[in-house]
Every structure is written in C-alpha cells, then in structure tokens.
Amino acid sequence: MDRMEESLQNNNPTAKAFTLTSAAWFALATSFGMIAAGYLIAPDFMANIEFIHFGRARPMHVNAVLFGFVTPGLLAAAFYFIPRLLRTELYSHKLGVFNAIFWNITVLSGMIGISFGYTQGREYAELPWPVDIMVVISFTLVVINLLLTVRNRVEPILYVSIWYGMAAVILTACTYCIGNVIWKPDTGALVGIPDAILLWFYGHNIFGLLLTPLALAAAYYVLPIETRSPLYSHTLSLIGFWSLIVVYTHIGTHHLLQVPVPTWLKTISIVDSIAMVIPVMVVLINLWLTVKGKLGAIHASIPAKFIFTGTIFYFFVNIQGSMMALPVVQRITHFNNWVVGHAHIGVFGFAGVTALGALYFILPRITNKPLYSKFLADLQYWLVLIGITGFAIVLTIVGLIQGNAWYNGETLYRTLPEIQPYYVLRASLGAFIMIGAYLGLYNIIRTLYFNRGAST
Amino acid sequence: MYYPYFIAYMASGFVISLVIFFWALNKGQFNNQQRARFLALESHAAAGPIKLSRKGRLHAVILLIMASAGLVTSMIAVTLIVLNLVG
Known part of the structure; x- marks a missing residue:
C-alpha cells in the first residue's frame, strides 16, 4: 500500500463526521415521523405539547430526513469517493469537519425553530430565514472543498460519480437560494402564483437535483466495486447525467396542473416528466447491466444490497412519477396520500436506502476495521425494506380511496373511517423503519468509536 | 410580469450547462471512455473473492x-x- 493509498484509507475525519451526522438524524427524523403518524391515528395524541403537534412534527420530520439524514449520508460517501477517484486528498479536512459541525448546528437550529413555530410555511421550504442562510453557507462550504479537490486532481478523467456529485452540490447551492426567496427575509416567498411555481421548482429539484445525483454518484461507485465488475458503459452514464440536467429542472410545475399557471409551463413540466424515463432508464440499464449475473454477489454484500434495492425503488418512483404527471391520472392521484407514498418511495426507498448502503460501504474503509455487526446491518436492511414496501402499498391504497372519494363528491367524514385502519398500518410500518434507524445508529457508533475488530 | 425572470433563469441554466459541456469536450473528458469504465475499480485495492x-x-x-x-x-x-x- 503506497503512502497516498494509506492516507486516503485511514484519514477521513470529514466522512466520519458526516456519517455520524446522517445516522443520528435518521433516528431523530424517524422519531418525528412516528409522532406525526401518531396524530393521524389519534388527533389528540400529545395534544398539550405544542412544540411537537402535527403542524410542527411533520415539517421537522421532512426537513430532518432531507437535510439531516439523506444528504449528509450521501455527502459522507462523496467525501470518501471523490478524492479516491481523483487520486488526491480532500482539499481540507479541517474545513470538512467544520462543515459537518456547522451542518449539525444548522439542522438543529431548523428543528428548534420549527418546533417553536418559526416557519415560512412553504412545503419543503419551511426552515426560517436565518437557517436558510446557514443551509446556503453549509452547501457553499461543501462546494468549495470539493471543487478545490477536483482542481488538485491527479486523475484527469472525471468519473461519472464526480459529475453527479459536483452537479448536486453546486446546483443545490443556487436552487436553495432562489427557491427559498432568500432576498425576502420577512416572508421567504413571492406573492401568488409565481411563488407556487418557484416553490415547486425548488421542491422538486431538492429530490431531482440534490438527492438523485448524489445517490446515483454513490451507486455508480459502489456497485462496480462490490460486484468486481467494470461499469457497463461510461458513455451511457454521461448521457444519463446530461439528460437528467436538461430534463429534470423544469418538471416541478406538474404539481400545479390544477392551478392557473401558464399552459406553456404546464406543458413543459408534463413533457419533461414523461421524458424523465430517458435519464432514469439510461442509468438503470447501465447499472443493471454492470451487475448482470452478479445478483448473488450483490446480496452477499451489505452495501450492494442496500444500493441495488435503491435502484429498484428508483425505477418504481420514476415510472410512478411520469404517470402521475398526466393530467387525467392526476385527477385521482393528486392532493392525497398517493403523493405521500410516492415521496417516501423516492426520498427514502431510493435515496435514503442508497445512503445507508453508501455508509456501510465506507465505514470499514474509513475506520480500517470491519463493520461492528453485519447481523445488525442485515436486520436494518430487512426492517427498512419491509417498512418502505409496506408504506408504498398502504399509502397508495389510501391515496386511491381519498382520490376516488373526492372525485365522486363524497364528504370527508365518510372517508376518514375508511382510511383509519391504513393509518394504523402506516404507523406500524413506520415503527419498523424507526427501529431500523436506531439499530443502524448503534451499529455505526460502535463501528466508529468502540470497535474491537481486527484491522483490515 | 414575472415570466421574463423565469425564462431568463432557465436560459442561464441552459447556457451554463452548455459552457460546462464544451469545457468537458475540449478537455478530453469524453475521449477515453473505455478506461473510464474501470476508474471505480482502480480506485480500490483488489478485494478478495465474493x-x-x-x-x-x-x-x-x-x-x-x-x-x-x-x-x-x-x-x-x-x-x-x-x-x-x-x-
């Protein structure tokens, strides 16, 4: 092992810090989700505790998942694989560790702010203005660190994971500013329909231009290594990357087909939503052909099985998303739990599960020791898989019940008893995911700090 | 009138994407694609059998x-x- 290899393997405090961040916020975020699920079963659940009533627990859950769990988890992996692919060291680990600490202060401030009622009241953009600024600073620090690492590279060719990773953080640093209207600190919003357009431009791009490219970057890195197979086609992967950048940016308006948004914008959003089949299938065909004949190998590896499962959910969420953008389908599927199910499949089933796989991939490599417990990781995998699959089924059914009831003019009080059992099921399945999150946190803390396993 | 701002933003994104694309083209990022397929594997010491x-x-x-x-x-x-x- 040469000096560079040794240095890259043993010294990655930045990846360690983001790994711990992700694991801790996963546990907290699912706890907030459980509280919110409790309110859906019993509306007077914890009725007297204003800091965590439903209107606050839900945005706390959503923001903790997006910015506390999934993004830092995927960034931990990026801080590991980007220097390795470029055959250089991260520009600054001091900056990286500071970044991770600042990131935690940011997310914590957001949670405290929302729990005290400070919210901008826009979906996915609830964080109050000072926290918005902190989020932008956090992303800017990531961009600086990674961009300067790219500049110092020894390897001239940028592997597809670098393209995806860099695009994710650079685009989000810009999109976050614009989507949160940070030049208007008093409201964090425009007025009327333009605000709705801007909000969904931002909201959808958080998934499509932050979580998706970061998760695909991890998948493109981990799956070839874990299956000992070269990537099927690097050219195809770049076609997938560029088509995602061109197509994804404009699809957010498909959330606004029932409102007076200009028709040309609606048309663009629908056409591009359908066109998303191109970048998604390019990625999936490429990844699946890379691991063709290696399914046994995938399921012998904890990281690979998480990430491969993530690709299946990616396929599923994209097919759903393209169909849901059709106005005739949306009459039934929009404004109900179908969309909530769709969001869970995308953010958690695809990006979150991929983040977990990426964390389990880098953990032995950044600690130079084996994972504390493969059994716990495997148990977490099954808990998460059962939880998210059940979520998808239950929320889809609830969505169809609600959508049809609304379409047929049924009154709300007749619908609520019909969906009550599904809400109980939903909370039960959420418990699977939450238990998995706490098991993962324990496993990761033991691996990072209290691991007596022999050095690898 | 807010459309011009949105159109300007979308157009600027498109132009920046084109600039980066042509930078990559000129820097030979799309040349040696066969070698690029192996970059992830090359970044790691050979692992044992599965x-x-x-x-x-x-x-x-x-x-x-x-x-x-x-x-x-x-x-x-x-x-x-x-x-x-x-x-």
Missing part, C-alpha cells in the same frame, strides 16, 4: 417479485383510473 450463498440468490428473487408486484399493481391502478375517467 462469498456467494443460496440465501443471497433467494433474496434477489424475492426482491424482484416484490418490485414486479408493486409495478403491476401501480399499472393496474393507473389503467383503471384512466379507463374510469376517460370512459
């Missing part, structure tokens, strides 16, 4: 069945919605 198990294969089959069932269910739901609404 330990396979029958349970692992069974697991893959179960996952495939679950995904297919989910997809088929979703397709049926959407088809029924479309038939119901259009019909």
Whole structure:
C-alpha cells in the first residue's frame, strides 16, 4: 500500500463526521415521523405539547430526513469517493469537519425553530430565514472543498460519480437560494402564483437535483466495486447525467396542473416528466447491466444490497412519477396520500436506502476495521425494506380511496373511517423503519468509536 | 410580469450547462471512455473473492417479485383510473 493509498484509507475525519451526522438524524427524523403518524391515528395524541403537534412534527420530520439524514449520508460517501477517484486528498479536512459541525448546528437550529413555530410555511421550504442562510453557507462550504479537490486532481478523467456529485452540490447551492426567496427575509416567498411555481421548482429539484445525483454518484461507485465488475458503459452514464440536467429542472410545475399557471409551463413540466424515463432508464440499464449475473454477489454484500434495492425503488418512483404527471391520472392521484407514498418511495426507498448502503460501504474503509455487526446491518436492511414496501402499498391504497372519494363528491367524514385502519398500518410500518434507524445508529457508533475488530 | 425572470433563469441554466459541456469536450473528458469504465475499480485495492450463498440468490428473487408486484399493481391502478375517467 503506497503512502497516498494509506492516507486516503485511514484519514477521513470529514466522512466520519458526516456519517455520524446522517445516522443520528435518521433516528431523530424517524422519531418525528412516528409522532406525526401518531396524530393521524389519534388527533389528540400529545395534544398539550405544542412544540411537537402535527403542524410542527411533520415539517421537522421532512426537513430532518432531507437535510439531516439523506444528504449528509450521501455527502459522507462523496467525501470518501471523490478524492479516491481523483487520486488526491480532500482539499481540507479541517474545513470538512467544520462543515459537518456547522451542518449539525444548522439542522438543529431548523428543528428548534420549527418546533417553536418559526416557519415560512412553504412545503419543503419551511426552515426560517436565518437557517436558510446557514443551509446556503453549509452547501457553499461543501462546494468549495470539493471543487478545490477536483482542481488538485491527479486523475484527469472525471468519473461519472464526480459529475453527479459536483452537479448536486453546486446546483443545490443556487436552487436553495432562489427557491427559498432568500432576498425576502420577512416572508421567504413571492406573492401568488409565481411563488407556487418557484416553490415547486425548488421542491422538486431538492429530490431531482440534490438527492438523485448524489445517490446515483454513490451507486455508480459502489456497485462496480462490490460486484468486481467494470461499469457497463461510461458513455451511457454521461448521457444519463446530461439528460437528467436538461430534463429534470423544469418538471416541478406538474404539481400545479390544477392551478392557473401558464399552459406553456404546464406543458413543459408534463413533457419533461414523461421524458424523465430517458435519464432514469439510461442509468438503470447501465447499472443493471454492470451487475448482470452478479445478483448473488450483490446480496452477499451489505452495501450492494442496500444500493441495488435503491435502484429498484428508483425505477418504481420514476415510472410512478411520469404517470402521475398526466393530467387525467392526476385527477385521482393528486392532493392525497398517493403523493405521500410516492415521496417516501423516492426520498427514502431510493435515496435514503442508497445512503445507508453508501455508509456501510465506507465505514470499514474509513475506520480500517470491519463493520461492528453485519447481523445488525442485515436486520436494518430487512426492517427498512419491509417498512418502505409496506408504506408504498398502504399509502397508495389510501391515496386511491381519498382520490376516488373526492372525485365522486363524497364528504370527508365518510372517508376518514375508511382510511383509519391504513393509518394504523402506516404507523406500524413506520415503527419498523424507526427501529431500523436506531439499530443502524448503534451499529455505526460502535463501528466508529468502540470497535474491537481486527484491522483490515 | 414575472415570466421574463423565469425564462431568463432557465436560459442561464441552459447556457451554463452548455459552457460546462464544451469545457468537458475540449478537455478530453469524453475521449477515453473505455478506461473510464474501470476508474471505480482502480480506485480500490483488489478485494478478495465474493462469498456467494443460496440465501443471497433467494433474496434477489424475492426482491424482484416484490418490485414486479408493486409495478403491476401501480399499472393496474393507473389503467383503471384512466379507463374510469376517460370512459
């Protein structure tokens, strides 16, 4: 092992810090989700505790998942694989560790702010203005660190994971500013329909231009290594990357087909939503052909099985998303739990599960020791898989019940008893995911700090 | 009038994407694609052989069945919605 290899393997405090961040916020975020699920079963659940009533627990859950769990988890992996692919060291680990600490202060401030009622009241953009600024600073620090690492590279060719990773953080640093209207600190919003357009431009791009490219970057890195197979086609992967950048940016308006948004914008959003089949299938065909004949190998590896499962959910969420953008389908599927199910499949089933796989991939490599417990990781995998699959089924059914009831003019009080059992099921399945999150946190803390396993 | 701002933003994004694309083209990023396929593998010391198990294969089959069932269910739901609404 040469000096560079040794240095890259043993010294990655930045990846360690983001790994711990992700694991801790996963546990907290699912706890907030459980509280919110409790309110859906019993509306007077914890009725007297204003800091965590439903209107606050839900945005706390959503923001903790997006910015506390999934993004830092995927960034931990990026801080590991980007220097390795470029055959250089991260520009600054001091900056990286500071970044991770600042990131935690940011997310914590957001949670405290929302729990005290400070919210901008826009979906996915609830964080109050000072926290918005902190989020932008956090992303800017990531961009600086990674961009300067790219500049110092020894390897001239940028592997597809670098393209995806860099695009994710650079685009989000810009999109976050614009989507949160940070030049208007008093409201964090425009007025009327333009605000709705801007909000969904931002909201959808958080998934499509932050979580998706970061998760695909991890998948493109981990799956070839874990299956000992070269990537099927690097050219195809770049076609997938560029088509995602061109197509994804404009699809957010498909959330606004029932409102007076200009028709040309609606048309663009629908056409591009359908066109998303191109970048998604390019990625999936490429990844699946890379691991063709290696399914046994995938399921012998904890990281690979998480990430491969993530690709299946990616396929599923994209097919759903393209169909849901059709106005005739949306009459039934929009404004109900179908969309909530769709969001869970995308953010958690695809990006979150991929983040977990990426964390389990880098953990032995950044600690130079084996994972504390493969059994716990495997148990977490099954808990998460059962939880998210059940979520998808239950929320889809609830969505169809609600959508049809609304379409047929049924009154709300007749619908609520019909969906009550599904809400109980939903909370039960959420418990699977939450238990998995706490098991993962324990496993990761033991691996990072209290691991007596022999050095690898 | 807010459209000009949105159109300007979308256009600037498109132009920046083109600039980066042509930078990559000029820097030869799209030249040696065969070598690029191996970059992830090259970034790691050779790992040992993979330990396979029958349970692992069974697991893959179960996952495939679950995904297919989910997809088929979703397709049926959407088809029924479309038939119901259009019909």
